[in-house]
Amino acid sequence: MAVQATVSASNAVVNHKRRDYLPYMLVLPIIVYEAIFILIPILQQVVSSFTSDVIGIGTVRWVGLDNYNRLFADRNFWNSLRVTLAFMGGTVILSVGIGLLAALLLNQNFRGRSVARGIMTMPWAIPDLPAIMVFFWILNPNFGVINLFVRWILPIDQTPRWLLDINLALPLVIAIAAWKAFPFYGLVTLSVLQSIPHDLYEAAKVDGATPLQSFRYVTLPELIPTLMLMGILACIFAFRQFALIFLSTGGGPARTTETLVISVYKAAFNSFDFSYGATIGVAGFVVVFAITVLFAYLQRRQEAVASS
Amino acid sequence: MSKSTKSSKNQKGGMSRRDFLKLGATGAAAAVAPRIDFPAFIRQSPMDLNLLTWFWTEPGRGDAWRAMIAKFHEEQSDIRINEAGYGENDYFQQILIQARSGRIDGDLFTETPDGFLRLAAAGHTASVEDVIERAGVTPVPAQDMLRIDGDLHGLDIVTVRFGLVYNSALFDTAGVSEPTDLDNWVEIATTLTERPNQFGIYSPHLASEPFTVWFILQQWAVLYDGIWAEGQNPLLNSEPVINGLKLFKTMYDNAMPQGTDVGTANQLFASSKIAQNMVVSAAVNQWKTNTEDPELYNNLRSAAPFWPGNKGITRIHPICVNANTEPEKQEAAKEFLSWLYKLENYQELLERCLDVIPAIEGGIRPEYRETLTWADGYDATEAITVPEVLGDFVLFNDELGQVVTPYFEEILAGASTVEDAMERAQVDAVALAERVFSA
Numbered sequence: 001m002a003v004q005a006t007v008s009a010s011n012a013v014v015n016h017k018r019r020d021y022l023p024y025m026l027v028l029p030i031i032v033y034e035a036i037f038i039l040i041p042i043l044q045q046v047v048s049s050f051t052s053d054v055i056g057i058g059t060v061r062w063v064g065l066d067n068y069n070r071l072f073a074d075r076n077f078w079n080s081l082r083v084t085l086a087f088m089g090g091t092v093i094l095s096v097g098i099g100l101l102a103a104l105l106l107n108q109n110f111r112g113r114s115v116a117r118g119i120m121t122m123p124w125a126i127p128d129l130p131a132i133m134v135f136f137w138i139l140n141p142n143f144g145v146i147n148l149f150v151r152w153i154l155p156i157d158q159t160p161r162w163l164l165d166i167n168l169a170l171p172l173v174i175a176i177a178a179w180k181a182f183p184f185y186g187l188v189t190l191s192v193l194q195s196i197p198h199d200l201y202e203a204a205k206v207d208g209a210t211p212l213q214s215f216r217y218v219t220l221p222e223l224i225p226t227l228m229l230m231g232i233l234a235c236i237f238a239f240r241q242f243a244l245i246f247l248s249t250g251g252g253p254a255r256t257t258e259t260l261v262i263s264v265y266k267a268a269f270n271s272f273d274f275s276y277g278a279t280i281g282v283a284g285f286v287v288v289f290a291i292t293v294l295f296a297y298l299q300r301r302q303e304a305v306a307s308s
Numbered sequence: 309m310s311k312s313t314k315s316s317k318n319q320k321g322g323m324s325r326r327d328f329l330k331l332g333a334t335g336a337a338a339a340v341a342p343r344i345d346f347p348a349f350i351r352q353s354p355m356d357l358n359l360l361t362w363f364w365t366e367p368g369r370g371d372a373w374r375a376m377i378a379k380f381h382e383e384q385s386d387i388r389i390n391e392a393g394y395g396e397n398d399y400f401q402q403i404l405i406q407a408r409s410g411r412i413d414g415d416l417f418t419e420t421p422d423g424f425l426r427l428a429a430a431g432h433t434a435s436v437e438d439v440i441e442r443a444g445v446t447p448v449p450a451q452d453m454l455r456i457d458g459d460l461h462g463l464d465i466v467t468v469r470f471g472l473v474y475n476s477a478l479f480d481t482a483g484v485s486e487p488t489d490l491d492n493w494v495e496i497a498t499t500l501t502e503r504p505n506q507f508g509i510y511s512p513h514l515a516s517e518p519f520t521v522w523f524i525l526q527q528w529a530v531l532y533d534g535i536w537a538e539g540q541n542p543l544l545n546s547e548p549v550i551n552g553l554k555l556f557k558t559m560y561d562n563a564m565p566q567g568t569d570v571g572t573a574n575q576l577f578a579s580s581k582i583a584q585n586m587v588v589s590a591a592v593n594q595w596k597t598n599t600e601d602p603e604l605y606n607n608l609r610s611a612a613p614f615w616p617g618n619k620g621i622t623r624i625h626p627i628c629v630n631a632n633t634e635p636e637k638q639e640a641a642k643e644f645l646s647w648l649y650k651l652e653n654y655q656e657l658l659e660r661c662l663d664v665i666p667a668i669e670g671g672i673r674p675e676y677r678e679t680l681t682w683a684d685g686y687d688a689t690e691a692i693t694v695p696e697v698l699g700d701f702v703l704f705n706d707e708l709g710q711v712v713t714p715y716f717e718e719i720l721a722g723a724s725t726v727e728d729a730m731e732r733a734q735v736d737a738v739a740l741a742e743r744v745f746s747a
Contacts, residue, residue: 054744139567140567140568141566141567142503142504142565142566142567142568143504143565161566161567161721162567163567164566164567164720164721165721166718166721166723246516247516248516249515249516250514250515250516250517250518251515252514252515252516252713252714252717253515253717253718253720253721253723254714254715254717254718254721254723255714255717266518266710269401269405270401270518270519270706270709270710271706271707271710272404272408272706272707273707274408
C-alpha cells in the first residue's frame with residue numbers, strides 16, 4: 001500500500017513536471033516565429049540606425065548617433081511627425097466618432113436595419129486599392145464627379161485642386177481613411193451596445209432620465225473601456241497607414257501628407273538611405289509606444305475611478 | 309509476419325514508414341534538383357539564363373524582345389533566356405535593393421545610365437568587351453560612358469532622347485504649326501486646350517510618381533540650356549533651372565490635365581485628348597500598339613528643337629552581364645549578347661522596338677529610318693548625356709530628385725514662388741552633396 005502511494009506520488013511529480021513544461025512547449029513555436037520575424041528585424045533596425053548604409057556609398061559603417069543628430073535637425077522629420085499626429089488625431093476622432101454614431105443609429109429598431117448594417121460594412125470590406133482609385137478619380141480636378149457637385153452647390157467657376165491643394169490634401173486623406181475605417185469601430189461598438197442590459201435603461205427611465213441622460217449615465221460608462229481600446233487600435237492603424245496615403249498623394253503635395261511611415265519608405269527606397277529610414281522608423285516606434293502607454297495609463301485611471 | 313502478409317497489408321492501401329520516407333526523399337530531391345546548376349556537359353539540357361528587365365511590361369518593346377528571343381531559341385538549343393524583372397516603376401528600386409543584399413537576381417540585366425554607373429562602381433557588371441569582337445560590330449562613341457578601365461561593362465540596348473511629340477491632326481484642327489520659340493510654345497499649348505475635353509500638353513507632376521516626375525522634369529531645365537548640377541555642386545537655383553520650372557508652372561496652369569497620372573495621360577494621348585508630350589523617343593512605340601485610333605501613329609510628329617541650345621537629354625540603357633553570376637552563365641550570357649549584337653539581329657531588334665538612335669555603326673537601316681515620320685525632331689535635337697546634366701549627382705540621381713520634387717510640388721500648388729522654393733531646395737541639395745560625397 002505504502003509502495004503504491006510512493007509510486008503514485010512519484011508519478012504525480014513526473015506528471016506535474018510534464019505539465020510545467022507543456023505550456024512552454026506549446027508556445028515555443030510562436031515565440032520562435034516572433035523572435036525570427038519580428039524581434040530580430042526590430043533589433044536589426046535599431047542597430048542599423050547607428051550605421052551608415054547608403055547604397056553606392058562605400059560599405060556599412062558605425063556612425064554612432066549621427067543619424068539621430070541629423071534626424072533632430074531635419075525639418076522634414078518634424079513635419080512628418082506633425083502630419084502623423086494630425087492624421088492620427090483626425091482619423092481616430094472621425095472614424096471612432098462616426099462609428100459610434102452609426103452604432104447608436106443601427107442599435108435602434110427600424111425596418112431594414114439588417115440591410116443598413118450590411119451597407120455600413122461596405123467601405124471596410126472593399127480592398128484598399130480599388131477604394132483609393134475610386135476616390136482618386138472622384139477628386140480629380142479635371143474629370144472628378146465632385147467638381148459637378150461643388151459647382152451645383154457653390155457659386156464658383158474654378159473648383160479646388162483637391163488632392164493637389166496644399167490645404168485640402170491632408171483633410172481629404174483623413175476623410176478617406178475615416179470612411180474606410182469607421183465600419184469596423186461601428187460594428188465593435190454595436191456589439192457592446194447590444195450587450196448592455198435593458199434593465200439599466202428601464203431603471204433610468206423610471207428615475208426620469210432623458211434619452212441624453214440615459215446615454216450619458218448608462219451607455220457611455222459601458223462603452224468607455226471599449227472606446228479606449230478602439231482609440232489605441234485606431235491610433236496604431238492610423239500610424240501604420242501606408243497604402244492609402246502613398247497611392248492617393250504619395251506624401252505630397254509638398255510633404256503635406258507625408259507621415260512618418262511614408263518618410264521611412266522614401267528615405268529607404270527612394271533615397272536608398274536605409275540607415276536613415278531605420279532611424280525614422282525607430283522614432284516612429286517611440287511615438288507609438290508613448291501613445292500606447294498614455295492610453296494604458298488613462299484606461300487604468302478610468303478603471304480606478306470606476307471601481308472607487 | 310510473413311512476406312505475403314506484409315504484401316497483403318500494402319495492397320490494402322496502407323503506406324509503410326519506409327515507403328513514406330522514400331517518397332519524401334524523392335519529393336525533396338525533385339524539388340531541389342532543378343535549382344542546382346550543373347555544367348552543361350553534365351546537364352545535357354539548355355543553360356537557363358534569367359534576363360532582368362522592365363521591357364517585358366513595356367507596350368511594343370516587350371513583344372519585340374519576345375520575338376527576338378524566340379528567334380534565338382530557334383537558332384540554337386544550348387541557351388534559354390527566361391523573362392524576369394519588374395514593371396518600370398519598381399524595377400530600379402528592386403535592382404538596387406537586390407544589389408544591396410549582395411547579388412542581383414539575374415544573369416543579364418538592363419539598367420538606366422545612372423543606375424548602370426552606380427552598379428558598375430559597386431562591381432555588379434562584368435566586362436563585355438569580347439562580345440563586340442565576337443559580334444564584329446563597332447559601338448558608337450556614346451557607348452564610351454559604359455567603359456570601366458577601358459572595357460565596356462554594358463552594351464547599349466536602347467538609347468532614348470527627349471523631344472516634343474505632338475499630334476499633327478490636333479495641330480491642324482486648331483490651325484497651329486510647330487512652335488518657333490518657347491513663348492510661342494506656351495501660346496500654342498494654350499490654344500490647344502479646351503478643358504476638360506482636350507489638353508495642350510502633359511508632363512508628369514504627381515507626388516505619387518516621384519521617379520517619373522524627376523526623370524522628365526530634368527529636361528525642362530535643359531530647354532533653357534541648363535543643367536542641374538556641375539561636379540558636386542547642385543545648381544537648383546540657377547537661372548535656367550528656375551526658368552524651366554516657371555515654364556512648367558505656366559504650362560501646368562494653362563494646358564495640362566492637372567492631377568492626372570502617367571498611365572491615364574498615356575491613354576488620353578492615345579485617344580487624341582492631349583496634343584503634346586515632352587517624352588523620350590521610346591515612348592512612341594506604346595502609342596503605335598496601345599491605341600484604338602488607327603490614325604494616331606501616322607499623325608505623330610516630333611518638333612524640331614525650338615528652345616535655346618537645341619539639346620535633349622539622351623539616355624543610354626545598357627544590358628549587362630551580372631559579374632556575380634556563375635562563370636559558365638556569364639559565358640552563356642555573352643554568347644547571347646554576341647548573337648543579339650550581330651548587325652542583322654541588332655537592326656531587327658531596333659526596328660521591332662521602333663527605336664531611332666543606333667548603338668552601333670550602321671545599326672539603323674536607311675529604308676527603315678525613312679518610315680519614321682515622327683522621328684525628325686528627335687534626330688535634329690542635340691544630345692546631352694545624363695552625367696552632363698547631373699554632374700556627380702548622376703550617382704545619386706534619385707536622391708537629388710527626392711530633394712527637388714517636394715519643392716516642385718510647392719511651386720505647382722502656388723504655395724511659393726519658383727525662386728523661393730528653389731533657394732531652399734538648393735540648401736537641401738548642398739546638404740545632400742556633403743553627405744553623399746564626403747562618405
